[in-house]
Amino acid sequence: MPAERESRLGDVILRVEDLHKRYGKDEVLKGVTFELRRGETKVVIGPSGTGKSTLLRCINQLSVPDKGRVWLEDVEITHARTNINHVRAQIGFVFQDFNLFNHLNALQNVSIGLLKVRKMPKEAALARASEELARVGLAEKACSYPAELSGGQKQRVSIARALAMDPKLILFDEPTSALDPELIGEVLEVMIQLARGGMTMIVVSHEMGFARAVADRIIFMEGGGILEEGTPAELFTCPRCERTGQFLRKITELYGETDGQ
Amino acid sequence: MTATEILWQNVRPLFDALPVTLEVLGLLLVVGLTLGTVLAFAQAYGRRPLRALCVGYEQLFRGIPPLVVILLFWNGITPALGVPVPGIVVAALALGMRSAAYQSQIFRGAIQAVPPGQMMAARSLGMSRIQAIRSVIVPQAFRLAIPPWANEYSSVVKDTAFICVIGGLIDLTRQALMKLAPLSMRRPIGTQLILPYLIILGLFYLALTYGGNGLLSLLERRLSIPGFEMKGKVER
Numbered sequence: 261m262p263a264e265r266e267s268r269l270g271d272v273i274l275r276v277e278d279l280h281k282r283y284g285k286d287e288v289l290k291g292v293t294f295e296l297r298r299g300e301t302k303v304v305i306g307p308s309g310t311g312k313s314t315l316l317r318c319i320n321q322l323s324v325p326d327k328g329r330v331w332l333e334d335v336e337i338t339h340a341r342t343n344i345n346h347v348r349a350q351i352g353f354v355f356q357d358f359n360l361f362n363h364l365n366a367l368q369n370v371s372i373g374l375l376k377v378r379k380m381p382k383e384a385a386l387a388r389a390s391e392e393l394a395r396v397g398l399a400e401k402a403c404s405y406p407a408e409l410s411g412g413q414k415q416r417v418s419i420a421r422a423l424a425m426d427p428k429l430i431l432f433d434e435p436t437s438a439l440d441p442e443l444i445g446e447v448l449e450v451m452i453q454l455a456r457g458g459m460t461m462i463v464v465s466h467e468m469g470f471a472r473a474v475a476d477r478i479i480f481m482e483g484g485g486i487l488e489e490g491t492p493a494e495l496f497t498c499p500r501c502e503r504t505g506q507f508l509r510k511i512t513e514l515y516g517e518t519d520g521q
Numbered sequence: 522m523t524a525t526e527i528l529w530q531n532v533r534p535l536f537d538a539l540p541v542t543l544e545v546l547g548l549l550l551v552v553g554l555t556l557g558t559v560l561a562f563a564q565a566y567g568r569r570p571l572r573a574l575c576v577g578y579e580q581l582f583r584g585i586p587p588l589v590v591i592l593l594f595w596n597g598i599t600p601a602l603g604v605p606v607p608g609i610v611v612a613a614l615a616l617g618m619r620s621a622a623y624q625s626q627i628f629r630g631a632i633q634a635v636p637p638g639q640m641m642a643a644r645s646l647g648m649s650r651i652q653a654i655r656s657v658i659v660p661q662a663f664r665l666a667i668p669p670w671a672n673e674y675s676s677v678v679k680d681t682a683f684i685c686v687i688g689g690l691i692d693l694t695r696q697a698l699m700k701l702a703p704l705s706m707r708r709p710i711g712t713q714l715i716l717p718y719l720i721i722l723g724l725f726y727l728a729l730t731y732g733g734n735g736l737l738s739l740l741e742r743r744l745s746i747p748g749f750e751m752k753g754k755v756e757r
Contacts, residue, residue, distance in 0.1 A: 322641055349647025359642035362748050363660045373646035376656055407748025418642075425646065 269476060270298030273428060273460055279318050279328035281311070288314045289325065290484035296429065296462060301455040303471040304464045306481035307507065312464040313356075315481070316431045319462075320351045332428065349377050352422030352430035357438050358414040360406040360421070366393060367402040370420045378425070392420040396450050412443030416450055429460035436467060468512050472496065480504045527707070528714050531700045532721055538696035539725065542681050545612045545692065546729070549677060552617025557624025564625065565632040566654070575625065582622035588683045591615045595687050608690040616684070620677050627673060631666035632658060664741075664749045671737040675730040682726070697722045 274296040281289040288311040296302055304312050317323040319330055321337060321344050330337040337347050360369050371389035374380040380388070393399050396416040406414055415435055422430050432451065436444040448470050455461060455474035465471065471478055472492045480488045480495065480503075488495065488504045499505040522530075564575045582590070594615035599606050635658050643653035685695035697719070704711040704718065 320645060322645060345644075345647045345649050347647075348645055351645075353642075353645035355638060355642065355645075357638060359636075359638035361639060361642065361657055361661075362636075363657075363664065363746055372656065373648075376652055377647040405747040407746075421646070 268458070269300050272296070273298045273333060274319070274462075275329075275331040276315075276319065277329045277331075279315065279330070280326045281314050281318055281323060282326055288484055289318065289328075291328070292481075292484075292486055294479060294486060294489065296460065297476075298460055299458045300460055300476045301474050302462045302477050302479060303475040304462060304479045304481060305466065305468075305471065305507070305511070306479075306487075310481045311484045312481055313433050316353070316433050316462065316464060319431060320348050320353060322353070345377070349373070349425055350428045352425060352427035354415070354418055354422055354430060354432045354435050356434040358406070358411070358418045360409075360414055360418055362406050365403050365405050366398060366409070366417045366420075369406070369417055370424050373421065373425050389420070389424055392424045393417070395423065396420045397446075410443060411439045412446045415439065415447045419447075419450055419454075423454075429462065430454070432461060432463040432465065434464050434466070436465065466511055466515055468508070468515060480507065482507075524710055524714060527704075527710065528717060528721075531704060531714070531718055534696050534700065535693055535722065535725060538691050538693050541609070541690060542684075542692040542725075542729075544609055545616070545684055545690075546678060546681050548609070548613030549617035549620060549681070550674070552613055553620030553624050553673075553677070556618065556621035558628055560621060560625035561628030561632060562654075564629045566650075579622040579625060582619045585619075587616060587619055587680045588686065590619050591683050591686060608684075608687040612681075612684040612687055612690060616677060616680050619680070620673065623673050623676070624670070627666050627669045628662065630669070631662040634665050635661045661749075664744055664746070667737060667741045667744075671734050674733050674737065678726060678729045678733065693722060693725050 272295045276292060276294050276296075279289050279292040280287070290311075292311075292315055294302075304315065306312055314323060318325040318328075319337070321330075325338065328338070332347055332350065335342060335347065337344070360366075361372065364372060367386065367389050370392050371385040374385035374388055375382065378385075390399065390402065393402055396419055398413060398416055398420070401409060401413060401417070404413075406417075409417065419430075419435075435451065436447050439447065444467070448467060451461075451463070451470065452474050463470070463475075475492050477489055478492055478495050479486050480499075480501070482503060488499060488501050490500075494500075495504060496508060499508065560575045560578065563571050567575070585593075591612065595608070595611050599611055639657050639661065640653055643657040644650070648656070681692065682694040684690055684692050685698060691699075700718070701715065704715055
């Protein structure tokens with residue numbers, strides 16, 4: 261299985277080099293370096309407060325890193341002259357608390373990027389948005405407003421919103437952490453489909469079942485740096501660091517790993 | 522002449538004065554809305570010195586009674602300018618600039634009430650800051666601002682009564698004041714009519730506040746979206 265996964269991975273699509281980020285006195289990222297290949301699903305795990313979310317935000321510059329560089333293909337995102345809006349339009353971002361636009365219904369939420377950023381004609385944008393809503397199983401909720409949707413539905417709409425932009429990769433920031441336990445499954449299911457369909461993604465998550473099922477590689481972060489990176493098999497069976505093993509045992513105890521399949 | 526006839530004789534001129542009050546009200550709302558919006562955005566998105574300037578403006582205009590602002594503009598500033606400015610313009614500017622101080626607080630509060638994640642999500646899609654403000658922040662802030670703005674509307678309708686101190690401007694209150702003396706000289710019937718007459722004057726203002734608020738809640742209902750309707754309502 262891992263060999264099979266390796267073989268479907270393409271060239272390097274994202275390169276992160278020595279990222280540093282400090283909030284006041286707190287150095288949240290202390291030099292993070294990794295590569296992401298086309299079609300790869302990378303799951304980032306680690307205790308809270310170790311800079312996982314900050315890392316995602318620094319990738320598409322929602323937080324501007326203090327030091328270090330990020331490349332999307334051959335474009336340096338961190339370069340001062342790069343049009344950041346253009347880059348962000350190619351990188352999907354799924355937030356922990358959804359951040360759906362509250363004044364727009366599901367269909368409008370998914371189509372707004374196509375209309376305002378891609379300048380697509382209205383009909384084409386709505387047609388595309390409908391497709392993406394159907395893809396996450398919410399075709400019948402097109403006219404519902406965020407306040408009328410469950411957490412799981414909101415998160416699926418937000419995944420559809422990211423997908424509609426035809427992103428080169430999607431960043432997921434703890435996409436199931438704000439959900440009631442019974443709603444986690446429907447979101448993970450969509451993400452598993454995406455991963456198996458060859459979408460390139462970085463997922464910050466505590467869902468070990470998900471990680472085991474679809475991650476090509478897992479990054480274990482602690483204290484603002486990457487402690488260990490490897491395939492799920494490597495990390496789950498014989499982690500190189502004692503801390504990784506400890507963390508994985510604890511998290512599996514806490515959350516179990518029933519979800520994800 | 523019967524009492525009713527005398528009363529009507531004095532009430533009819535109020536209708537002639539109504540357009541003056543309406544004109545000042547309309548102009549001051551335009552001034553207040555425009556300037557208030559600019560101040561609100563400057564405070565929400567501007568740099569520190571600009572924000573400080575806006576806060577100073579607000580504190581200045583919110584700290585002075587409307588009547589004094591009008592006197593200041595009409596009897597103080599206008600003569601110093603050396604060019605004749607119509608009373609109606611002075612009235613609208615004085616009250617409009619004062620209202621801008623209040624309206625900017627309403628709009629700034631509404632902008633800041635939109636959760637920060639909304640801006641972040643918009644930017645993550647590749648929208649520029651301006652695009653995000655226009656298509657995500659403003660439509661939400663606008664809806665949040667309607668109820669408090671309705672309050673401010675009622676408040677400025679009542680402020681317009683103070684323009685009666687501007688010479689040559691015959692608004693509702695000025696007109697009524699001009700009728701009081703002749704009425705009180707018509708004893709005994711005239712003096713008895715003063716109370717109903719002033720009640721009618723009050724009704725004119727009540728109609729303006731009530732009518733305006735009705736239109737605003739109609740607007741609020743037309744724009745209502747699930748998730749935005751709870752503002753201003755209290756759990757009973």
